Amino acid sequence: MTEATDLAERAGDRDPRIGLRAVAALRRLLEQLEAVQVRSARHQGWSWQEIAAELGVSRQAVHKKHGRQ
């Protein structure tokens, strides 16, 4: 019986909602951080190619997402 309660408690600790919420929040945080860093690099005269290389994505991808500023 105690084992069952233990298990239930541990399952509660591993509530997927908390884990999923953390992932979603982390994604938003990541997007914001990326925007800040890309903007800063552009202000310092970096090319889209250079930024893309550091981010490990294609030049087109980074330009499409952050271009027009």
Next chain:
Amino acid sequence: MFERFTKDAREVVRGAVASCQEAGGGTVGPEHLLLALLDREASRGSFALAALGLPVENRQPVREALDEARRRAGLSRADTDALAGLGIDVTAIVSRIEEAHGVGAMSGDRPDRGRRSGRPAFGRDAKSVLETSLRIALAHRDRYIGDEHLLLALTARPGPPAEVLADHGVTHTSLTRVLYSEGEARAG
């Protein structure tokens, strides 16, 4: 569009630029519009806030909550708690970013165009609030855009201003009620 702005609405726009500049930010966001709205007295927007339990002298907690939301990068408290569970301290990240890139750098807003003069520029989100206020005024057949329409517009879009206002009982629905259901009878 601006010629239809009342004196109070223009004051809010001016005040938003000033509060952004004061904070050392480069982009005027919706949160700056709200800060400027909170400074208004004897306007339609101020009346609506007071009617919902936020008279001029009780607005400081709203300013503080807005500041706190900025330090959480606009994430909700539940979000930052979930991240803390992973060992990620959002406040620490925001303060480091702000040290290097200026206050409000994490707001996610961008200047509308590549303006780099000393004055803060209106961000896309703030512009969209102004546009929404026009639509709201039209929907209510108001011939002007007052600071109450700016307040309605702020509560009509997701984000820290709407969340912070909702925590204090000010939502799009409650605002519409105090501004229109009672006002119509009087204006009748």
